[in-house]
Amino acid sequence: MRAIREKSLISVTIAAVLAFSASILPVHAQTAADAALNMANMLDGAGGGVSSGELIAALQNAADAGQPMAMWQLGTMYENGEGVARDPVKAFGYFAQIANQHADAAPKGVEADIVARSFVKVGDYYKQGLPDAGIPADANRSHALLLHAASYFGDADAQYRVGLLYMQEEEMGVNPLQSARWFSLAARKGHCPAQAQLGDLLFNGVEGIEAQPVEGLMWLTISHQRCSGTADAGWVDEKLNHAISLSTADEQAEANALAQSIAPQFAGF
Template sequence: MLTCKVGIALAVLGVAVCGALGPARAFEGSSSKKEQQPSPLQQFQTGARAYMAGDKAGAVNSLLEAAKRGHAVAQWKLGRMYAEGDGVEKDDVKAFDYFSQIANAHADDAPDTMQSRFVANAFVALGNYYLDGISGTPIKADPTRAREMFSYAASYFGDPDAQYNLARIYLDDKNAKDARQAARWLGLAANKGQREAQAVLGHMLFNGIDIPKQSARGLMWLTLANGAAGSGDKWIRDLYAEAMTKASQDEQDKAGEYVSAWNKDRD
């Protein structure tokens, strides 16, 4: 049985990943250089520990070694670091390359594994790159390719961020707008707690925008989104505040009942 040590749960990744990494090989006592070489998992663990300790240069060195040997989560972490300029110089082309390696090698991974979360996130990252392209590089904006990336991660992996991004495409595409499809994907993402999807779906339902009006249900989603909003989510708080100024007491009371039932179902 694989034992997940707390130190390798790796808050550095944002989620526990022990199940995604596979078991480490037992030490067999051999003195050969080949057998003494750290496994990709061990190299990833070393890099993750260094990152958590603040040694990002050391983290990159170890993560690079693991990534070269095909460790998907190491590739994902390097992709995020280069995309954000986190401990390295920001380089979207390198980030794009790491996410592409993951997508190419792991598209058919079982969707119920821990590692699949990182694979799905790589598809979402690629989709966002394809939406706008990377300036000054051969990677140009390709909305069709972006839709393909989001659609695959949304349908095969059931990724809520991909579902939200796919819904946005259905809403924002002037030539092929499909509010019904958008609402479907928003609903799937919202039920998984994706706050942006909750906010957009709530706004649509509360105001009856492109879909039948359900004020109390819409206010429920806006309330949940507002509760999960972060420092960069002013637009969510604004949508919630706007709805609250318009909602009747009955709508507010009914929305409160919906929120309580939704939270209870998730306990």
């Protein structure tokens, strides 16, 4: 009887957290991935004599019931070895399950970001290959999965990464126009590395894109502000400082004025 009661308490805890996470999404414009993190934090402090193993089992039950947030949380736990032994095969399995079951989910739905990120995760595994899971390296499949996340779901990070692929001959082939297109889509969603890459392309100009120093400086300035304090800040600042060294005082003043006036429009969702 005690075992049954504990399992029931765990199930109630999981159900309550999932319901709470879903209920706060529209109010705070929170992503499902953020809600999954909140769910993990709440479970971590659940207490009540429930062990971590029982909580993991409850997450697995929720995942078996088709809860994408539970699958995502388990996938990231196994990928990073957080609370469980690191297991890339299990991580791949959870991310692949999300992608397979929700490939045609509503692009603007509550859990769309988790589905899109799962496509990116699965694409990463295909890029490197995962022999223990019988997954060979397959660049074409990796690209296709990334493109689905970028185009169907409009995921900003996926769009940025597609832009990078079009800068490498060994990936999608060098195509500055395509790079600029994908960087622009991500930049307008507030993705600061994409803003920097777009600004750099526009400032310098490339084949098919005439140099636009003011607009380029504007994007680099916005990126500098948004990337401050992140791991990308160093190379972003290098690009901005290089552009400043080649620009005129009038161009800098106009770019700064534009950046201050329109930056809030591109602050992300």
